[in-house]
Amino acid sequence: xxxxxxxxxxxxxxxxxxxxxxxxxxxxNIDKVHSNIYFDITHIFxxxxxxxxxxxGKILIDxxxxxxxxxxxxxxxxxxxxxxxxxDTHLRSKDFFNVRExxxxxxxxxxxxxxEGNKYVMKGLFTIKDVTREIEIPFTYLGMKDxxxxxxxxxxxxEAVFRINRLDYNVGNxxxxxxxxxxxxxxILVTLELLKEN
Numbered sequence: 001x002x003x004x005x006x007x008x009x010x011x012x013x014x015x016x017x018x019x020x021x022x023x024x025x026x027x028x029n030i031d032k033v034h035s036n037i038y039f040d041i042t043h044i045f046x047x048x049x050x051x052x053x054x055x056x057g058k059i060l061i062d063x064x065x066x067x068x069x070x071x072x073x074x075x076x077x078x079x080x081x082x083x084x085x086x087x088d089t090h091l092r093s094k095d096f097f098n099v100r101e102x103x104x105x106x107x108x109x110x111x112x113x114x115x116e117g118n119k120y121v122m123k124g125l126f127t128i129k130d131v132t133r134e135i136e137i138p139f140t141y142l143g144m145k146d147x148x149x150x151x152x153x154x155x156x157x158x159e160a161v162f163r164i165n166r167l168d169y170n171v172g173n174x175x176x177x178x179x180x181x182x183x184x185x186x187x188i189l190v191t192l193e194l195l196k197e198n
Contacts, residue, residue, distance in 0.1 A: 026060040026069075028156060028194035035192045037075065041166075042183040050091075054079035059194060061156065063144070066120065071109040078103060096171050102129040110134070118142070122160075128169035137162045139190075152198050160190040 037052045054076035062068040078099045080091050092099045109124040118141040126135045142157030167174055167184045176182040 026062055028059045028061055028196045030055075030057055030059065031155070031193040031195050035194075036190075038189040038191075040187040040189075041185070044181060048082060048087075050080060050082035052076070052079050053081050059192075061194070066114060066141075067112050069109075069112050071107065071122065071124070073107040075105045076103065077105055095173075098129065105129075107137075126164070128171060131169045133168060135162070135164070146198075147195070154196050154198055156194045156196075158190075158192045158194070161187070163187050 037055055038049060039051070040047050040049050042048070052075050055074065057071060057073035059072075060068075060070045077097045078092060080088055080097065082088055082091070091097055106127040107124055109122050111123045113121045113123070115121055115138070120139050120141060122137045122139060123134065124137070125132050137160050139158055139160035142159060144154060144156040147153040147155045164186050165184050166172055166186050167177065172182070172184075174184070177184045
């Protein structure tokens with residue numbers, strides 16, 4: 001009986017170890033130098049573009065079964081950068097992001113669905129400040145290839161474009177929108193290069 005118990009434990013350990021190895025083989029690292037999160041918003045007539053300079057994430061890509069892929073993403077909101085210091089300071093304040101109380105925004109995928117060709121839709125939970133909403137993010141798989149600049153490494157590319165209503169997430173109380181100064185709709189562009197050893 002003891003031998004059977006030990007054999008069962010050994011088999012269980014091998015199965016768990018294999019599972020962890022498979023998960024690790026699916027994980028890709030974000031190439032921070034060649035990845036960006038941009039946002040566009042209208043100020044009266046002109047488009048103001050900004051970005052977030054500090055972000056991280058755990059990204060699992062199953063090339064054989066893309067629907068099993070997943071994303072867990074976090075952005076340091078304090079890193080907001082519109083290239084105007086005074087405006088960035090205002091965005092970090094309680095009028096907008098309130099970074100002291102809510103330092104991070106997050107996205108965690110729930111499902112990935114193939115649409116056609118290299119087009120997909122990811123459904124997940126998007127959190128800004130104290131609000132979490134389920135959203136759908138369409139994205140394009142740009143391809144995968146050997147890294148031309150580093151032997152033994154693969155590169156994969158993805159791009160997503162979607163819109164949110166910032167007021168849905170309490171990013172502002174609507175005062176500047178009612179004045180006709182700053183729009184409520186924000187266009188977000190996420191462009192990623194991911195790296196993994198062969």
